[in-house]
Amino acid sequence: MASNDLVLIDQVLKQRAAESPLLADKIFEVFACEQAITAGDLSLEEIQAGVIGGGGDGAIDGVYVFLNERLLAEEDETPSPADVPRGSRLLLWLVQAKREKSFTETALDLASSSTRRLLDLEESEEDLLELYGADLVNKIARFRQTLTAIVTRNPQVEVRFSYVSRGETAEVNSKVEKKARDLERDFAAKFTGGIGKVEFIGASELWQRSNQVRSYTLELPYTESITHGTSHIALVTLRDYLGFICNDDGTLRRHIFDWNVRDYEGGVEVNREIKESLLDRSAPQFWWLNNGVTITCSRAWTVGGKVFSLDDVQIVNGLQTSHTVHEALRDQDPEHPSFNGLIQVRILNTNNVEERDKVIRATNRQTKVPDASLHATDDNQRKIEAFFLEHDWFYDRRKNYYRNLGKPADRIIGIPLLAQALAAMGFSEPHSARSRPSSLLKSPSNYKKYFSTTTPLPVYLWLARQQRTVDTFLANDVHPSERTDLRFHLAMLSAAQLLGAAVHNPRQLRDLSDQGTHSDEAALTDLLYLLIRERDAYAEASKSSFDKIAKGPNFVPVLLKAAGH
Template identity: 50%
Template sequence: MSANDRVLINQMVEEWRNSRTVPLSFDAAFERFACEHALHGFGLSEEEVEAGVIGGSDDGGLDGVYVFLGNRLLHEDSDILHDSSAASNVESGTQLTLWLVQAKTSATFSEVALDKVASTCSTLLDLSAEESALKVLYADDLIARFRLFKDALQRLLKRHPTVLIKFSYVTRGEANEVHPKVQAKAKLLEAQFSNAFAVSTGEVEFLGPAELWKRASTLPSYTLELPYMESITHGTSHVALVALGDYIDFLSDDSGTIKSHIFDWNVRDYQGNVEVNREITASLLNPDAPEFWWLNNGITIVCSQATSIGKRLSLSDVQIVNGLQTSYTLHETLRERYSTEPSDDVFSRLVQVRILVTADQAARDAVIRATNRQTSVPVASLRATDDIQRQIESYYLEHEWFYDRRKNFYRNQGKTTDRIVSIPLLAQSVMAMALGRPDDARARPSSLLKSDADYRRVFSEKTELPVYLWLSKAQRQVDEFLQTRPEPISRSQYTNLHFHLAMLGATDLVGRVFNRPDFLNNSAREDVFPLPAKLESLWNSLLEQFENFQKERGWGPDKAAKSGEFVTYLTTNLGYGSLRQK
């Protein structure tokens, strides 16, 4: 079977790379494939996987670096890094994970690879290391990913997080035939990770074709069974009382991790150690508390079909649209006890679950809105269900593009990766090209729409739908241009400047700077964008201005790219004029 697994994995990687408008090399495609499936349980989007890839030289033996708090991917603009109240609301003991991936197309696992990772981590995990010294040894992107982890750790110290440092070593070799010397080096690396901090634990895993095939061929299940104690049925929908033990089973995958993908349509992320969640925890831990379902508003599930047989509901296309805080708090508070003491009395207590059956997406959206209007959710948090979002999705579908307002919805359907556009990516494209703020697009990848004012500007009903599609196409063209230049660019250059190049392309079409989407109406109608020769000229000018600006200010590339001052400097010096950035 091992030879067949290798053939199947090679075929999957080839099909994935060839489905792209600009195919990657097999090695680059394998790196992304390995990162995606090493982190299979997190349900990362294509853009989230890509953001953690470390490209080019000086990668320290690492092809991917990701940081998670609980089950959530952290970004450089995540609240906990900038808002002390957000950090203080993180539940005590929450796990902070640094996940490292190395992917090689070789047919073996080597000691040298583990030695290189050990050396890299020894240096980059040193909290006293000077960044100027690190820059001599390692790529900017690699340093930035470790900085994100160290910053998060230091911000969360008062919350006493647990720390997991995990290394996934991926090759086309057999994971069950790793040489004893390599296994011994893996144990040493685990010990090094465990000793890095007082609260850290280290793990090393070997992934070969068999493991990759198993993960790659397993889509997240949206069809689940839910046992119940009692239920009321009206039509095809139900209100059920479910034992807490059964509900924890319902939420957990085979490893005991919560199934985050069934919360994709919820309007809010887990809020951590906020008052309402502390009250839920207190009631769970108090054996004398009233019945749990008396004190809790319960869970709302929407699904396309529900079949009840012998007090078990089989639910299709499951999404939990209200009750995320309750679900996560239950899971966080009781999961370990449930694995060791499943007969504890607490697990026979009940939670109320509403199961609403409808295949009508508009009806589902109405349920999401209605159930969440009853709590203090900011308007911008409901963006995925707004009319404008559904209109954009419909318009994209008409043109065989896919607007992923429901995270990974089209990816799980196997749609062409290059034509899937997420809400965050479209927002960044609008901000960079239509509003003239590539600095914000670069600086705020995950927080761009937290301001209601920014959301209304980015997703305005005054903006014509063809402009949104044009912006997505234009950003793809810029990214493809940068990926196919004869002279490869560094990962840091791409991360810092691809939105700036997109802005210059749009500005050049219009002939001057602007900050209103309607300036792009004609370009969208005619479906035009600067040709590769023009993009090459703009790119060279951008690099020259970027270098000059850094020298004049004495700033590093990250700070310069996130600066509105640089945007004004750039457009003024290139003769397009200037606008106030904020």
């Protein structure tokens, strides 16, 4: 069976490399990280962003930082202590991916040597850059900066290390096991009260995890309910509700909150009050004090006894309550009386998208939420998705939806990447696409700018295809360590060349989209030489690294002028 798993995994890798030439040179590393990381419900783009590019990787192939199970991107602002609940969990997840058919002492020795320095806060980033590549140091810096910023909130720090190979975990020898346990102790000792975990993932685990299909049918036990038509109001114990919103390992099912309008807001006053009411044994019943949660689903039915079975679950209101319940109860003794408290759950059974959107908006009016925060459910976003589908492309406005359906990765475009393509090619702002991908759409004005209803639908698809064309070209011709800083500047140049002028509004691209005109390899090669020449000259003149140059606006007019625009 073990040898069969290896054959099947190798076949999966071949198919993925053929489907996604952009990932071909890092296909095993991306695949390994995808199967290893179980926190945060990450999209493929988020997985790719965590994979280390270039040399100097210190035997580490993937770095991911989570604060209370939310992924922190390199470009995110460092969290403010005031926004972080006391005792929050800061998780650094490292992945080492080796194609060998075994697990070796050498691999763990190298990782131990690297992490000993990388996790030493007395080591400056400048000193680390002398030993390791910029990509690795920058990703670790996200963890170091966050820890330093929130240290007064007494965070619980955890370092996980996933060692992935094509070997068999049943055959790991005792010396390798011992070094893994040593590494766990080293991780834990780095931080007061810290936790260290090392896991081995081999061919059998890779096959099992990659072959799992997420179920969007969940069961919710209840104590009492009222039914009207096909929808329900139920009282649910907090123990059962916690089981409903969590995976088997105790982490939140992030995907069931995808249509909520806000992320968790941490230790704000209302969440502190929710937590206090949960844990105060003398407080009135929890459901008397809390508005409860609202769930939409495509089908709801009882499955014997007092249990609802729900298809396509989305918690559209109650994310703050859900997160706070999870934060408050996850570390409590299972016999704590709070688990027997009740929460009110509204279950709205509807397949009608417009009805669901009205519910989302109406149930969130009690707090000030910009309409732009609802962009995944906007009519324009649904139109973009429908237009992409007509052309056999997949617009992932519902994160991971098409990935879970098994659609080709190179034809799936998420909202963040399309926004980056719009910034780079539609507005000649490659620096914005590079420097703040996770925050491009945070403000209502930015959302209206990038996703204007006046932009023709074919232009959105053209932008997605052109960005894929550029990325595929770079994957074949440029070292991984340079691609991130070059991709959006090259995309801007390619759009300007095809149009014959700098682009300042995506509507200018209408004719190109109607004609289906895209850059060929020869054109991109010439533009890449121009970009590298101008990059090197500007870096020399400014005495600055291109990583910093690519994130600022000053280089853009210089580059466009050099290209004749």
